[in-house]
Structures are given as structure tokens and as C-alpha cells.
């Protein structure tokens with residue numbers, strides 16, 4: 001027997017979207033020169049027009065951030081800065097529904113995720129860092145660690161407001177001011193966050209938001225007034241940034257791609273594991289740098305896991321992201337949909353076997369059915385390259401050592417998962433895996449207290465926790481401390 005779900009649409013009337021937006025500089029919205037549209041990827045409806053940041057816009061934003069840094073923010077006590085962060089966190093909670101609906105409209109991710117995961121985590125990041133603002137002397141980073149000055153922050157479209165929070169909250173807590181650029185397809189929640197800064201009466205210029213594309217991002221990276229860069233996005237752009245700052249004294253954290261291995265040992269609790277596999281790759285349409293996009297199954301349980309996974313995948317509800325029943329929303333952009341389609345076609349051509357459950361996809365908007373490829377080998381491109389979509393590559397292994405070798409055999413090293421009932425095996429495997437984050441018997445769990453970041457081409461540095469604070473502070477001799 002199957003159940004038909006009645007539609008359960010979240011109302012969009014809670015958000016007011018303006019017809020166009022300027023940049024947020026020195027506490028005010030200032031009009032841009034040129035505009036470009038932002039779409040709802042589920043319907044292709046144009047939601048608003050966003051300003052394309054120019055060199056002069058970036059200059060003004062950096063000047064405002066510099067002034068706010070020297071005149072106000074670096075002079076303020078940690079306790080006072082903390083009050084602003086607490087205030088922002090509380091306003092974000094009060095306006096959580098508005099942010100959740102707006103994020104779903106602009107990004108295409110399901111309301112169930114924006115409401116229950118993205119926005120609560122955003123508030124949690126501000127609360128967590130508010131608590132650190134007056135305790136930096138006790139963070140184990142030496143006596144009186146000092147901020148860098150103006151941080152340039154460039155974020156992607158997969159977790160728009162959450163990546164803003166990962167960047168802005170630690171920067172502000174540590175006494176830096178910021179110029180942030182959201183991704184071109186998802187600027188709306190950052191612009192609503194600018195309103196929150198006004199509502200919290202954050203001093204002008206502490207947070208500046210310049211919208212635009214890669215050229216705007218590059219202008220921020222190369223600006224001489226920027227002292228620290230925090231970037232999340234593709235490995236390709238991460239490498240460009242590393243090259244651009246190589247001969248400067250700019251500090252950088254880079255959070256780049258991944259090809260996370262989710263390893264299932266033969267003693268794993270299979271039903272729970274299947275839930276974890278689904279969460280690992282189909283959460284946020286698979287637009288997750290730490291997604292469990294390579295499933296590595298012990299041969300003796302492979303058939304059972306794949307069979308149960310397929311049954312589970314037929315229950316994934318793909319559809320209107322504003323519907324509270326939806327599990328898998330829209331792909332964020334036409335470009336990303338093309339990329340997912342192209343890499344999946346490579347999987348077919350290389351001889352892997354593709355499977356998706358029957359599901360009807362809307363003609364309008366950008367959609368991709370949940371997909372698994374079995375018979376994948378390490379040489380296949382779909383085992384090596386980030387697809388960044390709801391596509392899982394399945395490999396198998398016989399011995400634990402082989403599992404580790406396969407798991408580590410990519411240019412990346414961001415995340416991994418281990419499914420096993422044996423604690424000793426989990427400890428052994430997690431010590432062998434070259435990944436910044438390792439989950440055991442769970443996947444895609446995030447907490448502001450837990451540092452996040454990668455090995456190899458997955459990036460530099462850590463965000464979150466004490467390690468994340470260190471990325472925004474001069475420590476030891478650098479700080480001029482005696």
C-alpha cells in the first residue's frame with residue numbers, strides 16, 4: 001500500500017523580496033551600477049535583481065571596514081562585541097522562518113532542511129562565537145591574541161546563510177571587520193542578514209556585503225586593504241586564490257571540494273547504515289563538500305546494502321522545495337545541473353551501472369533524480385571527481401586495509417564515514433583515513449564547536465571551534481605579545 005501525501009506548502013508570504021538590491025556598505029544599502037537576476041531554481045522565476053560589484057564598490061566596502069576596524073571594533077572590549085553577536089543570534093532565531101523560506105526560494109533546498117538544519121545552525125554559530133568574544137585570552141592561543149583587521153570572505157551557493165555564519169561569526173568575535181561576497185545565485189539571505197545587522201545596531205562598516213560574480217570575488221582577494229581571506233568553493237578557484245596571495249602577507253583559509261568515502265563494514269547495522277548513506281549523499285541535493293559521495297561496501301554485505309538502499313531511495317520525495325514533505329529539492333542552477341548530467345554520462349560511458357527510482361520531475365526548474373552508480377572502480381572519473389549532486393558512486397572491498405586504501409585514493413581529504421559495531425575498528429580506521437572530519441555510525445552532523453576542514457586539495461585551515469578562532473587571530477610573536 002502506498003500513501004499519497006497531501007501538499008503541505010509553507011507560505012511564502014512571510015518574506016518580502018524587493019525588486020532589486022544594492023550592496024550593503026558602511027551600514028547602508030547603496031545602489032549598484034549593473035544588475036543581474038537571481039532565480040528560484042525550482043521554477044525559474046526571477047526573484048529579484050542583484051548588483052554586480054565593481055572595483056569601486058569593493059574599494060568603498062574595504063574603506064568602510066578599515067575605518068570601522070580602527071575606530072570602533074578593535075577598540076571595543078570582547079564583552080561588548082559579544083553583546084552584538086548575541087543580539088544578532090537572537091534576531092536570527094526570531095526571524096528564522098523568514099530566513100528559511102527565503103533560503104528555500106533562492107537556493108532550491110527543501111524547507112525541511114532550511115527550517116531544521118541551516119537556520120538553527122546559523123543561530124548556533126553566532127551564539128557559540130558570542131561566547132568566545134570575551135574569552136579569547138583563554139582559548140589556548142597565547143596571551144592577548146590580536147585580530148588581523150579586514151577579512152575578505154567569499155562564499156558558495158550550497159549553504160548560503162550557513163557559510164556566511166561560519167565566516168562572519170568568528171571574524172566578528174575575534175575583533176576583525178568583514179567584506180563578504182555571497183555567491184551569484186544565492187545572495188538574498190545575505191542581504192536579509194544585512195538588515196539584521198541594522199536591526200542589531202551593529203556599528204556601521206563592521207559587516208559589508210558586496211554582491212557579484214567571480215570578478216568581484218577576485219577584486220576582494222587582490223585588494224591591498226584585505227588582511228585575511230576566507231573562501232569556501234571550488235578547488236579550482238581555491239588554487240587561483242592561493243596563487244594570487246602567494247607573494248603577499250595575507251592569511252587564508254580555503255575550504256574546497258571533497259569526495260567523501262562512506263565505508264560500510266560487514267558488522268554494521270544495515271538499516272541504520274542505509275539511512276546514513278541516504279543522508280550522506282542526498283542531503284541538500286548532494287551539494288555538500290563533505291558529502292558521502294563514495295560508498296565503499298564490504299563485499300559480503302554489498303548486495304544486501306544496495307538492495308535496501310534502492311528500496312529506501314524509492315521513498316525519497318523529490319519536488320517543490322517549499323513543500324514540508326519534500327526530501328530532495330531543486331538543483332541550484334542550470335550550470336550545476338549540466339555538470340551533474342555530464343559527469344553522470346561519463347559514469348555510463350566508463351561502464352558503471354546507473355540506477356534511479358522512478359520519479360516524475362517538473363519540466364520547469366532544474367531537477368536531477370537521486371542516482372546510484374554500481375560497479376564503479378577507482379579509475380573511474382565518478383570515483384575521483386566531485387559531482388556535487390545527488391549521485392552516489394558505489395565501490396566494494398574485501399579487507400579493511402583495502403577499504404582504507406580506496407578511501408584515501410583521491411586528491412581530496414575532507415570527510416569520511418565509518419559504519420561498524422566495533423569501537424576498536426572505528427578507532428583503527430579513523431586513524432588511517434586522511435580526512436578532516438570523520439563520522440562514525442552517522443553522517444553530515446555539524447556543530448559550531450567542532451573544527452571543520454580538509455587535507456590535500458580539500459583546503460587549508462579549519463573553521464569552527466577553537467581551531468577556527470585561531471584562523472582569525474595573530475598568535476604568539478605575530479601579535480606583538482611579550
Ligand code: NAI
Nearest residue numbers: 155156182183213214217218233234237256257289386388
Ligand atoms: P566557485 O568556486 O566558482 O564559486 C564559489 C564562490 O567563489 C562564489 O562566490 C564565486 O562568485 C566566487 N569566485 C569565483 N571565481 C572567483 C575568483 N577568481 N576569485 C574569487 N572568488 C571567485 O564554484 P561554482 O562555480 O559555483 O561551483 C563549481 C563547483 O565547485 C561545484 O560543482 C562544486 O564541485 C564545487 N563547489 C564546492 C563547494 C564547497 O562547499 N566546497 C561549494 C560550491 C561549489
Ligand code: MG
Nearest residue numbers: 038039106185
Ligand atoms: Mg537563486
